Amino acid sequence: MGRRYVRILLFVFIVLYMWALVACEDSEETLISEVTSKSSGADTDHEIEFLGEKVKIGFSMDTLEEDRWVRDRDLFKEAVESLGAEVEIMAANGDDALQLLQAETLISQEIDVLVIVPHNAEATAAIVNKAQLAGVKVLSYDRLIKNADIDLYISFDNEQVGELKARAITSRVPTGKYVYIGGAITDNNAHLFKSGVFNVLKPLIDNGDISIVYDQWTKDWTPTNAFANMEAALIANNNEIDAVIAANDATAGGVIEALEAQGLAGEIPVAGQDADLAAIQRIIEGTQTMTVYKPIKPLAEEAAILAVKLARGEKIETNTTVNNGKIDVPSVLLSPVSVELENISETIIADGFHTREEIYNQKEQ
Structure with a gap:
């Protein structure tokens, strides 16, 4: 009778253990499904999330002393926020040292992607190096950053x-x-x-x-x-x-x-x-x-989309590459109008x- 009782208890324990394993697997599958749904854009409110948090973009600008760059700033900010992401913007007004300092500040704020309008195409390579060390991807906006391993370039031809x-x-x-x-x-x-x-x-x-x-x-x-x-x-x-x-x-x-x-x-x-x-x-x-x-509006809007995709590790389609002295940079070039x-x-x-x-x-x- 004692042995039979032990066998029954052992059987019950095994059944309960197997049930717990199945429940855990189901829970994991549900969690994976939810994360996948969010990363594919299937969430209904279109909030863009990255590892459980909103994507955060840093925008380092050369200047805001010309009318067109004020427009770029406003349009890019609007486009990023419409995608549910966040953006921090700083402008150096033609000061290379200040642009480097501002970029370091943005990187320290745990951004996912740094978008740069460089004042000095060569000097900005130092910013790219700092971003890479922090695991931050870099998108060169309108102006190409030279001699650096940037991830993407968007501009006009x-x-x-x-x-x-x-x-x-x-x-x-x-x-x-x-x-x-x-x-x-x-x-x-x-x-x-x-x-x-x-x-x-x-x-x-x-x-x-x-x-x-x-x-x-x-x-x-x-x-x-x-x-x-x-x-x-x-x-x-x-x-x-x-x-x-x-x-x-x-x-x-x-x-x-x-x-x-x-x-x-x-x-x-x-x-x-x-x-x-x-x-x-x-x-x-x-x-x-x-x-x-x-046309700055499509430039800013496309840059916002690309920046968010970079942050999420999504595949990006480009229409050309541009050599920056170090690598052939995947590039999206838009057409200007006379x-x-x-x-x-x-x-x-x-x-x-x-x-x-x-x-x-x-x-x-």
Whole structure:
């Protein structure tokens, strides 16, 4: 009787033990299913979570001293938050040391991804190294970070930006003396813009139709430095200049100020890019010929999506790679748009980039 009793107890114990194992497995499967559902976006409120917490993005910006970068900041923030993620934003206003310090601060806040608009394409590699040591992925925004193992790059086709500017000006001035006012030599985009411009100009230079009588970089992209460059170009050529291609609208503004001082504004075609409000107004006034519009809203929104995907370790589809001196960086490049007087309404205004009231200085009733 004693042995039989022991056997019964042993049988009951085994049954209970097996039942507990099955219950634990079911619980684990349920938990895995819930985590998988959230990571695949199946959750109903679209909150984006990463290992149980919201994705956190750091946005390190070169500057907020130009109109377009304020727009980038606001649009990127809105897009990230609409995805249920968080974003911390800092701007260094052209100070390399400050940008490094700010990036370190963002990394210390346990962000998942660092999005960077570099002031100095080379110096920013130090930021990437610090991010990697902390296990933080890096997305290079609009400007390429050189000689670093960045995870992703999103921008516009910046050589195409230069090509659009050169085509617009050469269609008006097929022969003559040209001035090129570049951007900051530390900015990789400035080199890409210039490369695109000279892709178009080189055949005309080679056959003698066009001569480049002045070619200079503009320190920190400032209108003041662009003004000084253009002033030097005018002095060197006794004001005998037929066309100017500027790296962006800020530098174009400096160029036009120098032309105004000599009574030449509106007489010499000037190209820029960024579609700044002041530039659009100059196009209407006739002192600037064209600008290149880079639709910032899709750039910011796509960057937000990509940053969140990077954080979650999801597969990302890119349309090209760009070599940054160290690696071929997976890249997403968007298309820019040429804007002249004739198509302002169909481009800038239609997209809501600037309102008609803003452009024409009219107040809404």
